Amino acid sequence: MNKALSGALRSAFGAAAAGVVLAASGAAFAADPIKIGVIAEAQAIAGASIPQAAQLAADEINAAGGVDGRKIEIIGYDNHSSSADSVRAFQRAVNEDKVNIVIASYISEVVLALEPWASRLKTPFVTPGAASNEISKSVHADYEKNKYTFHGYLTSAALALSVCDGAKDLLVDKMHMKTAVIMSEDAAWTKPLDVGYEECLPKIGLKVLDHIRFSPDTTDFTPIFNKIEGAKPDVIITGISHVGVQPTVQWKNQQVPIPMFGISSQATNETFGKDTNQAAEGVLYQGVSGPGVAVTPKSVPFAENFRKKFGNYPSYAGYTAYDEVYYIADAVKRAGSTDADKLVDALEKTDWEGTIGRVQFYGKDDPFTHSIKYGKGLITGLMLQWQDGKQSAVWPKEVAKIDIKFPSFIKLSN
Amino acid sequence: MRAFQILIDGFAISALYALGATGFTLIFGVSGVLNLSHGAIMVAAAVAAWAAASILGVGTYAGALIGVGVALLTAFLTYFAVVKPIQDSRRIPNEEKEIFVLTGTLLWGIMIQELIAYFFTNNAKTVLPIVEGVVEILGVRTPKNEIFTAIVCCLVIGLLWLLVNRTRTGKAVLAASMNPRGVTLLGLELTNIYIVVWAIYGILAGIAGVLLGMFLGVSSYSVGPLTASAFSIVVLGGLGSVSGSLIAAFVVGYLETLTAYLVSPAYRTIPALLLLVFVMYIRPQGLLGRR
Numbered sequence: 001m002n003k004a005l006s007g008a009l010r011s012a013f014g015a016a017a018a019g020v021v022l023a024a025s026g027a028a029f030a031a032d033p034i035k036i037g038v039i040a041e042a043q044a045i046a047g048a049s050i051p052q053a054a055q056l057a058a059d060e061i062n063a064a065g066g067v068d069g070r071k072i073e074i075i076g077y078d079n080h081s082s083s084a085d086s087v088r089a090f091q092r093a094v095n096e097d098k099v100n101i102v103i104a105s106y107i108s109e110v111v112l113a114l115e116p117w118a119s120r121l122k123t124p125f126v127t128p129g130a131a132s133n134e135i136s137k138s139v140h141a142d143y144e145k146n147k148y149t150f151h152g153y154l155t156s157a158a159l160a161l162s163v164c165d166g167a168k169d170l171l172v173d174k175m176h177m178k179t180a181v182i183m184s185e186d187a188a189w190t191k192p193l194d195v196g197y198e199e200c201l202p203k204i205g206l207k208v209l210d211h212i213r214f215s216p217d218t219t220d221f222t223p224i225f226n227k228i229e230g231a232k233p234d235v236i237i238t239g240i241s242h243v244g245v246q247p248t249v250q251w252k253n254q255q256v257p258i259p260m261f262g263i264s265s266q267a268t269n270e271t272f273g274k275d276t277n278q279a280a281e282g283v284l285y286q287g288v289s290g291p292g293v294a295v296t297p298k299s300v301p302f303a304e305n306f307r308k309k310f311g312n313y314p315s316y317a318g319y320t321a322y323d324e325v326y327y328i329a330d331a332v333k334r335a336g337s338t339d340a341d342k343l344v345d346a347l348e349k350t351d352w353e354g355t356i357g358r359v360q361f362y363g364k365d366d367p368f369t370h371s372i373k374y375g376k377g378l379i380t381g382l383m384l385q386w387q388d389g390k391q392s393a394v395w396p397k398e399v400a401k402i403d404i405k406f407p408s409f410i411k412l413s414n
Numbered sequence: 415m416r417a418f419q420i421l422i423d424g425f426a427i428s429a430l431y432a433l434g435a436t437g438f439t440l441i442f443g444v445s446g447v448l449n450l451s452h453g454a455i456m457v458a459a460a461v462a463a464w465a466a467a468s469i470l471g472v473g474t475y476a477g478a479l480i481g482v483g484v485a486l487l488t489a490f491l492t493y494f495a496v497v498k499p500i501q502d503s504r505r506i507p508n509e510e511k512e513i514f515v516l517t518g519t520l521l522w523g524i525m526i527q528e529l530i531a532y533f534f535t536n537n538a539k540t541v542l543p544i545v546e547g548v549v550e551i552l553g554v555r556t557p558k559n560e561i562f563t564a565i566v567c568c569l570v571i572g573l574l575w576l577l578v579n580r581t582r583t584g585k586a587v588l589a590a591s592m593n594p595r596g597v598t599l600l601g602l603e604l605t606n607i608y609i610v611v612w613a614i615y616g617i618l619a620g621i622a623g624v625l626l627g628m629f630l631g632v633s634s635y636s637v638g639p640l641t642a643s644a645f646s647i648v649v650l651g652g653l654g655s656v657s658g659s660l661i662a663a664f665v666v667g668y669l670e671t672l673t674a675y676l677v678s679p680a681y682r683t684i685p686a687l688l689l690l691v692f693v694m695y696i697r698p699q700g701l702l703g704r705r
Contacts, residue, residue, distance in 0.1 A: 043634075045537040081536070186680065215680045217639070219630045222423050223674035226416075245538035246631040253557045255548045266537065274468050277542045 033073040034066075034332055036325060037093030039086050039104040039114075040317075042078040045272060046106050046241065046265045049318030050128055051076045052310050054103055056302075057325035067329045068336075074325075075099060083113035090114050094121045100338040101125065103324050106153075106241070106265070106317040108132035108189040118148040122340045124347065126150040126324050129265075129317030133157050133192040136362070136371035143364055147344050150361060151371035152324050153317070154288070154381065156189050158374035160196025162381035163237065163262050163286050166395045168204040170284075170383060170404060171261065175412065177234035180206040183224065183247075183260075184239030185216045193239045193263065201237065209233050216242040221250045229256060234413050238262035238285075245275050252279035255409035261383075262286060269315035270307075273389050280386040282407045284394070288356035289319045290384045292401065293393040299355040313391070323354030418552040420668075420675050426560045428667025429567035430625055434640070435647040435659045436571060437618035443591040443654035444611045447515050451492055451523030452619065453640030454530075459485035459620040460627030461530050461634075464539040474542050478624050481541070485620025486613065488526065493612040496522045523637060531634040538636075541627035563625045570621055571660065574614070578656075583610055591654065643683075646690050652703025661701055665689070 038054045041047025051074070058072040066072060075097050077089035086105060093099045102118070105111050106129025115138060118125035125148055127135065133155045139146045154162065171177040182197050184190040194211065201208050209231040214224055224247075228236055236258050240247060244266025251260060264285040266272050272280055289295045291303050291313040302322055306314045314322075331346035332338055348370070352359045357379035362368050372379060383395035385404055393399045406412070434456060441447050463481025466472045472480065496518045500506060506514050530536075543559035550556070578584040590597045590607045598604050626632055632640075647666050651658030666686045674682045693700065 043531045043536045045535060048535060080531075213680070215682075218679055218682070219636070219639075220423075220427065220674065220682075221679075223671070223679050226419060226675070243538070245540060245633075249540040249631055253543065253546070253559060255555065255557070275537055275539060277468060277540060279540070 031070045033071040034329070034338055035073050035075060035097065035099040035101075036328060037075050037077065037090070037097065037099035037102040037104075038321070039077045039079050039089045039093065039102060040321075041081045041106065042076070044081055044106075045244065045269045045275065046129060046315045046317055047081070048271075049269060049306075049310075049314035050103070050106065050321045053302075053306060053314055053318035053322040054325050056306060056309060057322045061325070061329050067333050070332075072325065072329060079105065079110065081107060081110075083107075083110050086110045087113055087117055090117045090123075090125075091121070094123050099123070100332075100340075101328055101343060103128060103152075103321055103328075106130055106315075108135065108187065111135055111149075112188060115146060115149045119145045122148060124148050124150065124340055124343050126152045126328070126347075128320035128324055129153050129315075131156045131159055131189040131193070133368065134188065136368040140364070140367055140369040143369065147370070148340065149370060150347055151368070152359075153320050153372065154374055154379065155368050155371050156192035157196045157368070158371075159263055159286065159381070160193050160200055161374065163197070163383075164200035164204050165380070166286065166383040167201070167206060167235075167237070167261060169397075170395055171235055172205045175234075175404075177413075178205065178207060179209050179231075179233045180235050180237045181209050181228045181231050181233040182211045182237045182239065183228060184211075184213055185218075185242055186213045187216060187242060189241065190239045197237055197239070206235070206237075218243065219246060221247045222254060225251065225254055225256045228258065232413075233258060236260045236262075238264050241265035244272065248272075248283060249276050249279040252276075252281070252407070252409075257409055257411035259406055259410050259412075260284065265316065267386065268384075268391075269318075270313035270391065273386065278389055281389070282386060282405070282410060284383055284385045284404070286381050287384050287391075288316050288379065288381055290382065290391050290393055293382060293384070293399050295357055295382070295399060296353050296355060298353065302355045319355045323352065323356060323359060326354060327352040327359060415553055416675065419554045420671050422551060422554050422556055422560070423675075424668040424671035426564045426629065427671060428664040429564045429571075430622060430629065431643065431647055431667050432660050432663035433567040433570060433618060433625070434622040435644045435651070435663050436574060436656055437615035437622075438644045439648045439651065439654060439656055439659040440587075440591075440618075441611055441615050442648065443656070444587055445497075445590075445608050446512065447497055448512070448519070448645075449492065449497075449615075450516060450520040450641055450645075451496075451526060452644050453637040453642075454523035454526035455485050455488045455492065455616070455619045456623030456626065456640050457530060457632050457634060457637050458488050458526055459623030460541055460632045461534050461539055463541045463624045463627055465534065467542050474544050477541065478544065481624040481627070482617060482620035485623055486616035489612050489616025489619065490609075492519065492522060493608065498608075523641065527634045527637040534634075536634045538631045538633040539627065540631035541624055543628045559628055563629050566621065566625060570618065574618070574656075577614070587611055587614075646687065648700075650690050650693055650700055652700030655700070655702040658700055658702030 040050035058074045079086040101124040108130040111127045111130035136151045261284040267285040335342040335346035360373045459481040462484035463477045466480040467477030500514045545558040647662045651662030669686045
């Protein structure tokens with residue numbers, strides 16, 4: 001771009017135009033960047049970490065020279081937790097902004113809405129935080145059509161297994177608990193989760209006394225806790241993500257004497273402590289990684305760098321989004337191209353040690369095609385507890401830092 | 415046991431609904447304004463109280479006061495920036511002004527909601543309760559904060575009653591709600607009365623918002639449901655009738671609580687909405703409506 005012209009534009013249109021000119025001239029000289037569209041719930045506690053973590057990973061990769069000289073460019077879109085906004089963002093990302101691949105959302109409903117668009121627009125797409133089994137089941141059911149979708153987080157079925165594995169060691173073996181009530185929000189991701197809970201809890205020795213599903217719009221949890229208390233369980237097994245602050249605060253304010261244990265997505269973000277005025281104290285939640293937990297050598301440095309840059313430790317979806325940018329870069333390198341089909345092939349062969357463990361995807365013949373593999377040596381998840389205003393790992397024992405401790409209003413029955 | 419539980423929980427939530435709806439109905443009664451930014455003002459109060467206490471660390475009481483102050487400011491801003499320009503406009507025909515005010519306040523509410531989501535995320539916030547802990551009442555473990563909420567609501571509504579019925583300003587407000595033209599003929603400036611009413615409204619909505627933040631927690635998502643609940647309570651009670659709103663608040667509060675306990679928390683709001691539809695059929699002016 002001609003300097004005189006650039007100067008004229010600058011004086012005519014001001015700084016905004018100058019930015020465009022500089023960007024355009026920059027793009028013309030450098031090798032084409034690898035463009036990753038990041039569609040996320042920037043205003044939600046669990047989703048806010050997604051674009052931040054993706055940017056952090058891109059900055060690190062770029063600082064180290066990029067992928068074969070190509071820089072990674074993150075283009076962010078706030079979807080306001082809406083499926084419709086996400087679909088528009090996806091179309092825009094592909095058609096206008098020409099992204100090569102999309103990372104999107106922690107909400108299953110959103111991801112299920114985007115899945116057909118990934119197929120139609122033939123654009124690879126990875127979710128860092130949705131859990132519904134249906135995401136990868138559809139890939140299995142119609143592989144040729146849906147192969148563009150990758151499930152970069154555990155399925156609800158795997159999440160249930162992870163919670164049950166933790167509950168067996170912590171609650172049944174150590175604390176001799178015998179009964180549980182399942183409390184979950186009514187959403188796409190909890191349907192398979194509840195099926196998993198119903199199946200695995202009795203197997204580990206926790207009898208399910210009741211099962212309460214409630215609307216994610218619920219604001220007053222008093223009747224729910226009241227009903228749970230009436231059943232006299234030893235523990236409440238949770239499946240909450242859209243809600244989190246309100247049930248946790250009301251659990252504390254009403255001094256419900258039963259511990260909560262399970263999936264509580266909002267509790268994975270460090271900001272949860274402030275949002276609940278520290279009512280989170282004693283909450284036990286499943287995570288794929290956490291502050292100070294060396295799941296792999298990469299986990300702690302990432303969490304600390306993230307905190308340095310953004311002021312708080314990331315939510316679970318921050319860890320997965322960070323890993324995703326890295327294994328996408330790795331796949332581009334191996335494929336030697338950003339061509340969609342080649343990228344899909346390369347992603348299928350992913351074997352990447354990230355912050356949450358070793359990432360591999362289930363193949364075409366597995367029922368959960370393109371979902372990350374669950375199991376020892378891969379990803380097992382962990383249980384963490386909020387203690388003294390901090391999140392600390394309590395399970396498995398290889399990474400556990402502390403023992404479980406409950407606030408004084410919790411009355412353990414054994 | 416369960417009956418007592420329903421009685422106690424229902425009372426707290428009904429008192430809160432009553433407080434939220436009173437200001438809403440007062441404004442309609444006096445100035446004919448249906449303020450659809452009501453929920454946004456309540457949420458702004460709660461989020462401001464949370465932010466002041468949790469981020470700035472000013473303490474619970476100061477936080478609560480700041481919350482009410484923010485609601486008062488927002489209410490004035492609503493009146494002076496949105497409602498008054500529409501009412502004073504010569505270009506909007508008089509018969510269309512109500513629609514303009516409805517649309518204006520609705521959009522204003524959405525703007526406040528988006529601002530809150532932008533600066534404080536759309537996650538729920540809970541205001542640290544002024545009193546913590548629980549007490550046993552009739553065998554029901556009740557958070558002290560719930561009792562505090564109910565007492566403050568009743569006190570504030572009582573004060574409002576005194577203000578309206580026992581003070582000169584209050585009587586002017588009451589008179590304006592009956593016959594605005596008559597009030598102006600008596601030499602009272604109608605705009606001044608409106609300012610008083612909006613001030614009362616701001617304080618009521620602020621207290622209701624902060625208490626709601628302490629009791630249940632609010633998020634920017636609560637804006638719509640809060641406006642809708644105040645709206646349906648006020649319509650059920652009779653637009654513009656304060657006592658009708660109070661009765662309706664308790665009817666709705668208890669109906670919701672009964673449903674949550676005896677049927678399922680998931681269907682909490684449905685019977686109250688059905689009742690509203692039913693009342694609209696047989697008594698369109700609401701329980702104590704005059705129009």
